[in-house]
Structure formats: structure tokens, C-alpha cells
Amino acid sequence: MSEWVIRAEGLSRNFGDTRAVQSLDLEVERGRIYGFLGPNGSGKTTAIRMLIGLLKPSSGTAEVLGYGLPAGAEKLRRRIGYMTQKFSLYDDLTVQENLRFIASIYSLSANQLRSRVEDLLVIYGLRDSRHQLAGSMSGGQRQRLSLAAATLHKPDLLFLDEPTSAVDPQSRRDFWEQLFDLSDAGTTIMVSTHYMDEAERCHKLAILETGIKRADGAPDELMKNMGARVVEVSSANLRVLKHRLLELPDVISAAQLGARLRVLVKNRVSSPVAYLSGQPFIGTGDSLTEVRPSLEDVFVTSTGRGRQ
Numbered sequence: 001m002s003e004w005v006i007r008a009e010g011l012s013r014n015f016g017d018t019r020a021v022q023s024l025d026l027e028v029e030r031g032r033i034y035g036f037l038g039p040n041g042s043g044k045t046t047a048i049r050m051l052i053g054l055l056k057p058s059s060g061t062a063e064v065l066g067y068g069l070p071a072g073a074e075k076l077r078r079r080i081g082y083m084t085q086k087f088s089l090y091d092d093l094t095v096q097e098n099l100r101f102i103a104s105i106y107s108l109s110a111n112q113l114r115s116r117v118e119d120l121l122v123i124y125g126l127r128d129s130r131h132q133l134a135g136s137m138s139g140g141q142r143q144r145l146s147l148a149a150a151t152l153h154k155p156d157l158l159f160l161d162e163p164t165s166a167v168d169p170q171s172r173r174d175f176w177e178q179l180f181d182l183s184d185a186g187t188t189i190m191v192s193t194h195y196m197d198e199a200e201r202c203h204k205l206a207i208l209e210t211g212i213k214r215a216d217g218a219p220d221e222l223m224k225n226m227g228a229r230v231v232e233v234s235s236a237n238l239r240v241l242k243h244r245l246l247e248l249p250d251v252i253s254a255a256q257l258g259a260r261l262r263v264l265v266k267n268r269v270s271s272p273v274a275y276l277s278g279q280p281f282i283g284t285g286d287s288l289t290e291v292r293p294s295l296e297d298v299f300v301t302s303t304g305r306g307r308q
């Protein structure tokens with residue numbers, strides 16, 4: 001039986017005339033990694049801040065780890081970890097001092113504190129830099145330190161708001177390995193991102209645009225039920241071809257990827273390759289192949305946005 005860690009219904013938040021989050025329904029199961037995928041300003045941070053009880057909803061309800069919000073926010077805070085977009089530790093303390101300082105907030109005994117900090121230094125590869133000032137660390141190291149701090153009290157639920165926006169691809173991959181370890185050990189993780197590859201690693205995700213959830217589900221499921229087929233077109237004349245393709249009523253988008261165009265064709269077209277090949281502006285030297293959808297294609301079809 002599923003065990004819901006987060007349930008929200010009609011969750012909304014306005015800032016003056018800005019409807020930052022609109023009527024968000026959400027169900028997140030224990031031990032899963034759930035993603036919010038959306039561009040800047042789509043409401044990811046606002047949704048997360050409501051779910052941790054930092055921000056009062058304008059309307060709607062949310063229950064997180066069994067606590068109704070905002071009434072249960074104080075109790076909830078002890079059982080969650082939160083890592084924000086910005087580095088929020090002390091630049092002028094060392095790695096070890098930062099962790100010890102945070103640990104002291106959780107009223108651990110001196111022995112527990114020492115042993116937990118030692119464990120975290122090992123888990124997050126920070127043992128050799130324990131005496132380094134946090135302010136002098138690389139983006140990847142700071143991110144590992146932030147994750148160590150957010151998980152210090154072994155939270156049941158971890159909120160990560162665009163955690164990898166300031167790090168290189170290798171650090172991002174390493175970071176995700178750590179998230180999978182945490183998830184395997186039973187921690188539920190909610191992560192916001194605007195990176196497609198990162199969203200694809202989530203067990204489930206919601207695509208947000210202008211505060212509205214446009215689609216949700218497992219990445220595979222979203223790709224399967226996308227409502228469009230994908231054709232890649234190679235041609236010597238991509239720029240012109242792209243504009244002609246976009247004029248067709250059944251073409252949703254045409255995005256150039258290097259020497260190819262990735263064209264999304266509405267599902268009602270039964271044979272998208274034949275449909276495109278039959279257009280008068282497609283030359284004999286052009287090649288067309290149907291390919292598998294990606295999460296970026298799902299994003300384009302569900303939001304109407306994308307690389308045109």
C-alpha cells in the first residue's frame with residue numbers, strides 16, 4: 001500500500017497580482033524522489049516554501065509527514081531537511097565547524113555530535129577538507145557540505161531547491177548518486193530543477209509553468225503519453241526548413257540540435273515521417289527519421305514552450 005508523505009490539494013499562493021502557485025494538487029510517496037521541473041518564475045520555490053511551512057498558502061491544503069500545514073509547521077521542521085539555491089552556511093567557519101555548529105542546534109550529546117559529523121565528512125567526501133574555510137571551497141564541495149548539513153539530523157523528508165545550479169556536470173552526477181543512496185535508505189526527496197537530465201532521474205515529477213502544474217507522472221510515462229511523435233530531420237538547409245515546418249498546423253515545434261531539426265508532430269497524424277516527407281519544401285537529399293521522445297519534448301508539448 002502506498003504511503004503518502006506529501007498530499008496537497010488546491011494549494012495556491014499569490015503575491016499581489018502575481019499568482020505564483022495556482023491550485024496545485026500533489027501526492028508524493030515515501031522513499032521516492034519527486035521533481036518540480038520548470039523555468040525561472042514557474043513557482044517551484046514558492047511551492048516548496050509552502051510545503052515546509054515557511055509560507056502561508058493563499059488557499060488550499062497541505063499535509064506533510066502527517067502534519068497539517070501551516071498549523072503543524074513547527075513540528076514538521078524537526079523532521080525535514082531543506083537546502084536552498086543559495087549557499088546558506090558560514091563562509092568564515094571551516095567545514096567541520098559549520099557541521100558542528102548545525103549539529104549543536106539539534107541538541108545531540110557530545111559523543112553523538114562528534115560521531116555524526118565524522119560520518120558525514122566521510123559520506124560526503126569532505127574528510128580531507130575538514131579544516132578548510134567554507135568560503136574557499138569549490139561549488140561542488142560547497143554543495144556537498146550543504147547536503148551534509150541538511151541531512152545531519154537524518155530527516156525523513158528532504159527538500160532541495162535547485163541544488164545543482166552552481167556546479168559542473170561531474171559534481172551533479174556525484175550529487176545524484178548521493179540522492180539515490182538517501183532515497184534507498186528511505187528518505188523522501190523533493191527536488192526542484194530546470195535541467196531536463198536531472199528531472200529524468202526523478203521517480204516522478206511535475207512540470208510547472210507560470211505556477212500551474214501542466215503534467216505529472218513518471219518520466220517514462222510522461223514520454224509515452226506525450227500526445228506527439230518526434231521526427232529528426234537532416235538537411236543542408238535547416239534554417240529555412242525550420243520556418244516552413246513551423247507553418248504546418250500539425251507541427252508543434254521544430255528545434256535545431258546541431259545539424260538536425262527535432263520536429264514534434266501532433267498525434268493525430270498517423271504517419272509523421274510520410275506527412276513531413278510529402279511536403280513540397282522537403283528535398284530528395286533531406287533525411288527524416290522517427291525517434292523516441294525525450295523529457296524536453298514532454299516539456300514543450302505540455303507547456304507550449306521550448307527551443308523554437
Ligand SMILES: Nc1ncnc2c1ncn2[C@@H]1O[C@H](COP(=O)(O)OP(=O)(O)OP(=O)(O)O)[C@@H](O)[C@H]1O
Pocket residue numbers: 015018019020038039040041042043044045046047162
Ligand atoms: N516574496 C515574493 N514577493 C513577490 N513576488 C514573489 C515572491 N516570491 C516569488 N514571487 C514571484 O512568484 C513567481 C514564482 O516565483 P518562484 O521563485 O516560486 O519561482 P521559481 O520557479 O522557483 O523560480 P526561480 O528558479 O527563479 O526561483 C515569480 O513571478 C516571482 O517573481
